[in-house]
Amino acid sequence: MRGIGSIEGCAPSIEHFVPQQYLAPDGSFDAARVAALGIPRELLMKLYRGMLLIRIIDERMLTLQRQGRISFYGEARGQEAAVVGTAAALGKSDYVLPALREAGAALYRGLPLRTYISQIYGNENDLTKGRQMPCHPGSRDARYVTMSSCIATQLPHAVGMAMAAKLRHDPVVIAGYMGDGATSEGDFHVALNFAAVYRAPVVLVCQNNQWAISTPVAGQTASPTIAHKALGYGIPALRVDGNDVLACYAAMRDAVAFARAGGGPIFLEALTYRVSAHSTSDDPSRYRDESVTAVWKSERDPLCRFRHFLRVIGALSDGVDSALHEAIEAEIKSAVVAEEAARPPALATLIEDVFATPTEALREQLAEVAAALPAHPHS
Amino acid sequence: MPVYNIIQAVNDALRIEMRKNPNIVILGEDVGNFGGVFRATSGLQEEFGKDRVMDTPLAEAGIIGSAIGMALYGLRPVAEIQFSDFIYPAFDQIVNELAKFRYRSGGEYPAPMVIRTPYGGGIRGGHYHSQSPEAYFAHTPGLKIVIPSNPYDAKGLLLSAMREEDPILFMEPKRVYRASRGEVPEGEYTIPIGQAKIVRPGKGVTVLCYGSMVHSVLDAVDKQGAAEFDPEIVDLRTIVPFDGEAILESVRKTGRVVIVYEAPKTCGFGAELSAFIAEKALLHLEAPIARVAGLDTPFPYTLELEYLPSPERIAKAIAETARY
Ligand SMILES: Cc1ncc(C[n+]2csc(CCOP(=O)(O)OP(=O)(O)O)c2C)c(N)n1
Ligand SMILES: [Mg+2]
Numbered sequence: 033m034r035g036i037g038s039i040e041g042c043a044p045s046i047e048h049f050v051p052q053q054y055l056a057p058d059g060s061f062d063a064a065r066v067a068a069l070g071i072p073r074e075l076l077m078k079l080y081r082g083m084l085l086i087r088i089i090d091e092r093m094l095t096l097q098r099q100g101r102i103s104f105y106g107e108a109r110g111q112e113a114a115v116v117g118t119a120a121a122l123g124k125s126d127y128v129l130p131a132l133r134e135a136g137a138a139l140y141r142g143l144p145l146r147t148y149i150s151q152i153y154g155n156e157n158d159l160t161k162g163r164q165m166p167c168h169p170g171s172r173d174a175r176y177v178t179m180s181s182c183i184a185t186q187l188p189h190a191v192g193m194a195m196a197a198k199l200r201h202d203p204v205v206i207a208g209y210m211g212d213g214a215t216s217e218g219d220f221h222v223a224l225n226f227a228a229v230y231r232a233p234v235v236l237v238c239q240n241n242q243w244a245i246s247t248p249v250a251g252q253t254a255s256p257t258i259a260h261k262a263l264g265y266g267i268p269a270l271r272v273d274g275n276d277v278l279a280c281y282a283a284m285r286d287a288v289a290f291a292r293a294g295g296g297p298i299f300l301e302a303l304t305y306r307v308s309a310h311s312t313s314d315d316p317s318r319y320r321d322e323s324v325t326a327v328w329k330s331e332r333d334p335l336c337r338f339r340h341f342l343r344v345i346g347a348l349s350d351g352v353d354s355a356l357h358e359a360i361e362a363e364i365k366s367a368v369v370a371e372e373a374a375r376p377p378a379l380a381t382l383i384e385d386v387f388a389t390p391t392e393a394l395r396e397q398l399a400e401v402a403a404a405l406p407a408h409p410h411s
Numbered sequence: 412m413p414v415y416n417i418i419q420a421v422n423d424a425l426r427i428e429m430r431k432n433p434n435i436v437i438l439g440e441d442v443g444n445f446g447g448v449f450r451a452t453s454g455l456q457e458e459f460g461k462d463r464v465m466d467t468p469l470a471e472a473g474i475i476g477s478a479i480g481m482a483l484y485g486l487r488p489v490a491e492i493q494f495s496d497f498i499y500p501a502f503d504q505i506v507n508e509l510a511k512f513r514y515r516s517g518g519e520y521p522a523p524m525v526i527r528t529p530y531g532g533g534i535r536g537g538h539y540h541s542q543s544p545e546a547y548f549a550h551t552p553g554l555k556i557v558i559p560s561n562p563y564d565a566k567g568l569l570l571s572a573m574r575e576e577d578p579i580l581f582m583e584p585k586r587v588y589r590a591s592r593g594e595v596p597e598g599e600y601t602i603p604i605g606q607a608k609i610v611r612p613g614k615g616v617t618v619l620c621y622g623s624m625v626h627s628v629l630d631a632v633d634k635q636g637a638a639e640f641d642p643e644i645v646d647l648r649t650i651v652p653f654d655g656e657a658i659l660e661s662v663r664k665t666g667r668v669v670i671v672y673e674a675p676k677t678c679g680f681g682a683e684l685s686a687f688i689a690e691k692a693l694l695h696l697e698a699p700i701a702r703v704a705g706l707d708t709p710f711p712y713t714l715e716l717e718y719l720p721s722p723e724r725i726a727k728a729i730a731e732t733a734r735y
Contacts (some may be wrong), residue, residue, distance in 0.1 A: 040683070148467070158713075162538065162711065162713030162714060163538065163711055163712055163713075164534070165539075168537070180538075180539065181537070182497060182499075182539055183497075184469075203522065213469040216468050216473070217469060217471075218470065218472050218500060244416055244440075245441045245443045245448065246444055246445035246466070247468070251466050251468065280512055314448075318446075319444050320446060357444050376713050377713055377714065382718060383706065386707065386708045386709070391707075393676075393677070394706065394707055397676065397707060398706070400724070401706070403719065404727050405723070
């Protein structure tokens with residue numbers, strides 16, 4: 033296996049695929065091991081803020097959806113550690129190609145909250161001009177590539193971007209995210225194969241939340257772990273407790289360093305759980321035992337675990353925690369007020385960006401639409 | 412007689428045929444335990460077991476490819492593609508394999524099966540939960556394409572589809588999945604594939620449509636004043652092979668044609684219908700053939716009602732064609 037010995041924690045053989053962990057679900061940890069990670073307190077707090085931000089936004093957006101104020105929402109609840117822990121290990125010039133639940137990574141990378149919420153409203157402020165459903169952000173500034181709803185299609189793109197970075201000798205690493213379900217698609221296999229053959233500097237991150245809508249991971253693959261699949265392509269792989277933000281950060285930091293140093297692609301499986309519904313269009317009680325979910329939602333909650341850790345090491349007081357909550361809530365509230373008041377995108381945006389310049393046919397079609405809209409609902 | 416929506420009618424047809432024909436198997440993402448994200452296969456795994464109602468891994472090429480294999484072996488698979496927007500990973504299997512098996516094997520290896528897939532916009536689904544890709548497949552010899560607009564037709568056509576000797580793409584109009592309700596006879600009945608239905612007889616303008624657009628056309632007529640032009644509304648129900656005789660009969664009577672489809676205008680199925688009418692009935696025409704279609708853009712999110720052929724846009728085209 034190429035590069036396997038050069039990175040600590042990489043599975044030398046399949047028997048060693050025990051997920052790495054620093055913070056146990058019960059909150060206990062080995063202080064010396066954690067200290068050896070050398071994560072500065074400032075970064076610990078940044079991780080916490082990033083996770084908390086996702087949690088609070090998700091709760092708020094869910095309420096808005098239930099009130100009929102936004103059409104749809106997909107939460108990342110319970111996966112905050114995997115999202116933020118991995119995102120935090122990337123550099124500013126690295127790129128993220130997300131799957132469904134990495135919006136928190138975009139925010140962590142500096143996507144303004146207003147931009148995120150304007151995309152959810154699909155309004156005139158939306159950088160992507162109201163073209164996609166909520167939860168499909170994207171921005172060049174944040175180096176967060178606008179996602180597609182189509183599962184696994186981003187993975188070959190991640191590999192291609194990494195091939196390009198290598199070709200130009202840029203010290204850039206690409207992170208390609210996926211869910212467990214995505215690992216069944218052809219694009220997943222194509223991506224891994226290309227990544228390995230071209231030794232592309234890509235970190236492929238699978239958020240294994242154990243469900244793809246109603247399909248449990250056992251219905252997705254007969255492979256003992258998802259990380260095994262990478263080994264088959266000659267790609268070293270790591271497995272982490274995805275609800276332990278320190279483990280996610282540490283493993284991703286190693287993986288990014290490995291790829292940046294010319295080691296080629298590397299695969300990271302973060303083991304977590306989709307504690308929420310697939311989306312606001314879904315009702316998981318129809319297909320799974322929600323008492324199992326309840327355990328993941330309480331005892332294994334990544335945010336509680338990390339909060340407990342921060343309290344024990346004296347990094348987070350009740351006062352700081354509630355001030356942080358209040359600040360985030362206030363920021364979301366004012367963003368929602370502003371974006372809800374914004375208008376829909378102008379009618380002319382309908383035909384923009386199909387090509388660099390709209391064709392004559394498109395302009396004609398737009399005129400036809402405009403002519404039939406005397407009482408235009410958005411004008 | 413029970414009143415069903417389209418989902419219930421589809422479910423009823425599947426259940427009837429599975430009871431009757433042990434070769435029918437269902438496969439797709441989330442179709443078993445969950446009963447499908449739109450609930451169209453609800454209760455079927457309970458009744459027929461996991462061998463006949465299979466939850467597959469998330470891989471459309473796998474769903475269609477393996478369904479083709481089952482069909483080659485003698486089963487009658489009914490594969491579900493969760494949204495027609497996600498059919499493209501299976502495009503190669505459908506276009507190069509499914510559609511060509513009978514032909515390339517000189518009839519040795521036909522692969523009769525049904526692909527069911529919800530299509531169309533108007534549900535706030537953006538690019539990837541709204542597309543109408545029928546024209547790609549209509550351009551592929553070897554596939555039949557059925558697009559019902561209401562529960563009664565959905566049941567009768569799906570029962571026919573499962574008994575056909577050819578592969579069928581069965582596209583279900585998800586915008587009216589629940590909104591379109593109507594009386595559906597209990598038990599078996601079939602509607603022939605390839606037969607259009609006159610939804611509203613008239614002498615003024617022929618309006619050709621299918622799927623969810625039938626409802627938009629009815630709104631144009633009933634609510635936007637197009638009734639005054641005495642339109643004849645023809646629901647094609649099958650687009651490959653389409654009912655040329657019914658179309659020509661109507662066109663010869665009215666001499667005026669409006670074609671409505673929600674896919675992008677260019678090379679949409681209406682282009683084929685327009686060419687057909689021009690070839691066969693040009694001298695009967697008293698006005699240019701009009702098309703009311705989606706724009707030549709990816710499907711938008713916020714402005715989807717502006718993108719889709721609205722009852723207003725359809726009514727305007729009917730009026731202009733009638734007055735020409
Ligand atoms: C190609 C394709 N097929 C089907 C779907 C419908 N779909 C949306 S999400 C999903 C499950 C995704 O599961 P996973 O990859 O594990 O991501 P998760 O939702 O768990 O984050 C499915 C089947 C899709 N979006 N794209
Ligand atoms: Mg998953």
